[in-house]
Amino acid sequence: MTAMLRLERVSKSFVMHLQDGKVLPVVSGVSLEVAAGECVVLGGPSGAGKSSILKMIYGNYRCDSGRILVRDRDETVDVASAEPRRIVRLRRTTLGYVSQFLRAIPRVSALDLVVAAARDQGVAADEAEARARGLLGQLNVPERLWSLPPATFSGGEQQRVNIARGFVGDHAVLLLDEPTASLDARNRAAVVDLIQTKKRRGVALIGIFHDEDVRDRVADRIVDVTAFAAAAAA
Amino acid sequence: MTAAAYNFAYLDEQTKRMIRRAILKAIAIPGYQVPFASREMPMPYGWGTGGVQVTASILGRDDVLKVIDQGSDDTTNAVSIRKFFQKTAGVATTTATAEATVIQTRHRIPETPLQAGQVLVYQVPIPEPLRFLEPRETETRKMHALAEYGLMHVKLYEDIARHGHIATTYAYPVMVAGRYLMDPSPTPKFDNPKMHRSAALQLFGAGREKRIYAVPPHTEVVSLDFEDHPFEVNRFEQPCALCGAEGVYLDEVVLDDRGGRMFVCSDTDHCETRQAAGHRGTMASPIAAGEGGRRAD
């Protein structure tokens, strides 16, 4: 397959056992492909299952049926059926996830958080630090904050630290879960630049962007998720 | 009741046989603590009931017995044990190390090197060297069984960490025949090297704890240490004030309440023998020569 990422007839529903086993259908029959250097944007109203699709690709949600194939160097991994430790490895080598929410770790500085994300992928220490500094600068995180743990940062600052974490590595497939939500115009533009750079380097990106301006500037294709709407159970 | 009413050496023959079996086993497994059915003795625990039972079990009518407490033949404990065997076994007793065939001791090993055929019997209060580090007997037995002795070094580590050197000066742990960790009883570590390859048989009896162990003649006895903190015996700065002996274990004797003191041989027999041979220390009185020199005070 030339695609870096391919979903084949993926379906997902939630069974809510605490609510008498109520079945909550999410999506059904999702099939799509993302090639290297391409940015695919998931479209559709909120609640259509965009975020769930990203979470299934990342292995964070299970899927009921179908396959989620990710090219991991010379291998192809089916996230839907892979062993947990294979997914852990896939996330380290190939599959990145950028959300707007930072899971802050106590006592670790913003810079170290970003460096660690690169180091996890095997980037050399010097190189990781250089990249981290470059990204934090590009995302307008004031330098005086770099040595502080982000727990006390504003929401926007935390979000940008997290974006830096997501972009600092060499993941070949990046999942973008509304990374620009609530950013100002200047920072939105910075994120758009980062995405363009990744595309030029052949990274396959798939994401959710509510901001139409950003979406239009990064998207090669828009896949309307409403097409995969699952039939609601009674 | 007269002395004649006792069996020879107080214990009945069945008990002696039981203890001898324990002793034989102990000799066969150097350093290993053999349990035995310790008997009530007509003296309190802590007064050497283990050593007394061992001595009683090995004593023959021809034996010559010497008993020392610290290094001395004339302290209460030594005198009473000597009298005990005089009364119950009628054996000859002596204070001269060279003349004794069986020597029972509480702390010291005589300065005069022991010879083949002699037996040194130690009174042991606590036979288990790991006791203070690991209170569970089930666990310490397992540690002996598997020769897991790292914990003993933890004790020595603690010494160095606290005092800058290994501060354990008595009951200093040894490895016997490269296999069993052994507590040499309250013996000063000064005497540890005398255990190593001694020509005499060394037997250890712990009455309260019901254990017997042994070091057969010519057995390796190595004091534990660290590569960078090797085992060392304490050195005394001056010779014995009475007999002038050097390289022996000295006791401090306070002479008055103005700080006057002297250092003299802890081994009284050794000291007296030397004085009888004409050796003099700095504080020896000219008339104190000969028999009973130190007791003439």
Add this chain to the structure above:
Amino acid sequence: MPTDEAPLLMARGVTKLYGHRIGCQDVTFDLHAGEVLAVVGESGSGKSTLLSVLSTRAEPSAGRIEYRMRDGVARDLFRLNEAERRLLLRTDWGFVHQDPREGLRMGISAGGNVGERLMAVGERHYGRIRETAIDWLGRVEIDESRIDDTPRAYSGGMRQRLQIARNLVTAPRLVFMDEPTGGLDVSVQARLLDLLRGLVADLGLAAIVVTHDLAVARLLSHRIMVMRHGRVIETGLTDQVLDDPREPYTQLLVASVLT
């Protein structure tokens, strides 16, 4: 299959019965080098029983547990002789107790506590033992100046960190942890978890962490096993099980915590 793909620990049908009462039943899983597995469940779920059996503190009533020794050969843990088993316990394994008093020698200095395993495997150079102890105290953020204090003079958090250092000094490949943050204040827990997370990642340790605290599982583990009534009812990638729980009981468990 290449050797590094062979599991470190293999549990097959592990069952422990106490008379008619079930401790744990039919537990099967593989643990690979560098993998952190959280075993979660309420008290009485069998997670602690499972930990005792896996760490050879209790014998299973049925089932088999194999461990790949340092020489690469997988051995049945309950066919090891006592000497081999104990050697494993103090070299290639660690065990972090909830109550550090169970895992430390309270009357021995911090340095002695850390050095014990080294001495147990034959280290006989005081200077080197001390140097290693100082290095490890540093790694668990205990000031060097406290090396000669006994753990009695330490706070709960420090004791727990000391217990961790004492376990890791021989570079074990597998560490068992029983509610490692259990008895600690919330603020102290966060610091300890952070430290543990870092050490586990840096050293590439495999770990089996028993906890009732899903936050601990989320932060430390790659994979999770949910236990109930002695059985494993759900297992998978940690964030998957916690974010998309499938079993009714797991959904209840996840729903009952504030996140």
